[in-house]
Amino acid sequence: MSGLKRTVFWTGVAALCAWVLVPIWLIGLGAFGGRTGVFRWPKSLWPGDASLAALQTFLAVEGVWPAMVNSIIAALTCMALSIGLGAPAGYALARFSFRGQNTYRLLILLTRAFPLAILALPLTVAFIRIGLYDTAFGVGLVHTALALPFAALVSASLFQAIPRELEEAAWVFGCSRWQAFRKVVLPLALPGIAAAAIFAFVISWNEVFAASVLSVKNRTLTAYLLTVLAESPLHFRFAGGFLLILPSLAFIFAVRKYLFAMWGIANR
């Protein structure tokens, strides 16, 4: 790389890192710096009087832990259902040609066209009738509706990128359709599926409107924080925000190796 190219490259890298890291750093400062840290200017790189006081106080607030558990249940439900239903739908879109395929593809996208606000009231009524109202699972179901189209379309393009011949080779050498999928297609699609799963998890974790409408006592963390933190001092809000991003970060770190293609698809 020439000097100029190198400069442009690293500037880009720095800008992207800053885009993600600066907000996290600010939230971190607010969360650990205590009451004074929030208002201090200029900001220090590291909170001088770092303390877990705010976080501890925050975690001690009644209802935070159950709300976090609810959030996790909803997010895992959303993730499991989005991938469990979306990946097979994506495989069907990628591998089989059937009548109305393009319409089906469009319909998947159109499910995102309904504003959640319009759906909220009938959903609430329906959920009360079925007995799903005010449960984390119910919230997870609604989040699935939000994440599923994305999961289906992403996995469709994932499966499309895997050469059909690989599957055919597996069949020729003795695999049933399912075995070929498990032994050949799935391992190759896994990085992408993991990424789609993370996305579904994060969609659910961050979603606040449906969660607020569909629950009263069993709130998810976002919905809970929205009501509780409105009356809290600023550094508590930062502590809450920090806890909110923590699981997403941890989750992405845990599956990050799947995010980078481990084996480039060597064919073609």
Added chain:
Amino acid sequence: MAEITIDGIAKSFGATRALEQIDLTVADGEFVALLGPSGCGKTTLLRIIAGLESATSGRIVIGGRDLTEVPTRRRGLAMVFQNYAVFPHMNVYENVAFGLRMQGADEARIKARVGKATELLHITPYLDRYPAKLSGGQRQRVAVARALAVEPPVLLMDEPLSNLDALLRLEMRAELKAVLREARTTTIYVTHDQTEAMGLADRIAVMHGGRIEQIDRPTAVYERPATTFVGGFVGSPPMNFLPVTIANSRLELPGASLPAPQASGALLMGIRAEDLTPVADGEGLPFDIAVVEPLGAHDLVTGRSGQTLLRVAAPAGSGHKPGTRIGLKPDPKRLVWMDPASGRAIQAQ
């Protein structure tokens, strides 16, 4: 080891007919090449034999077993794909072992067979590598080794060399021939490259428009094409076809008189470029030279005799000049006569 019988296989995609009533028998241990231009149905036929495509009608019988309704995985075949289709997430060893593992072979047997196949194809040093770290030629070898490791009764190959560069293709062709002779597997090999088919196959089936135009030994296909299509497709340069008029069961040329298979009327005379000998102007066929291409082994001379384009392989350095007229003497023993209306060969009496 098995004999393959293809019995009246036809295939339609909607209204288009891809294959019309294909009948073909491949003997045990034989190597048959399906040769034809793209879109002639050769790959479709191969995929039907593999069970990757279903035939509209007809039967596939291998080793006495009717496989028409049997799913691909139970046909016990092996196949080499055009883009190799080696599994990117498995190393070379696991790729080659894949078929054996699916058969439930024990580890000792897998090890022995993989060792044998990889040795045969000279890829033993790469057993731990992943396909992304292999060159095209090495991946190709892995694909062939994977197919041979299961010691299949029938091996199907779909243009396995077409993604390699020219020099590597030549090298792999010779190697493949040696390897397959040793394995003695019944092989069907799809290609659009006539030199590949000529060099490798025991018999060539030339396909065109969903039909088999001719099936015979390579030299017979080359020397005695059954149709004008075969003559034009097999061989480089393609066979020359010259419209002539017959009288008294003979074709009279200046300085030559050739016996013809019918008493009178119009015929096509088919002759290979190397079977026309340049002679002085006034003898044989009059020939106006347009282009001379020195190809090293011989000079390829292109020109016209009357309205017909002819190509002649003249001895190298024979010094023919464009724009001059010479005569051409056909070798009477190597003529093929074709019916101009049907384009089919007329059997010489």
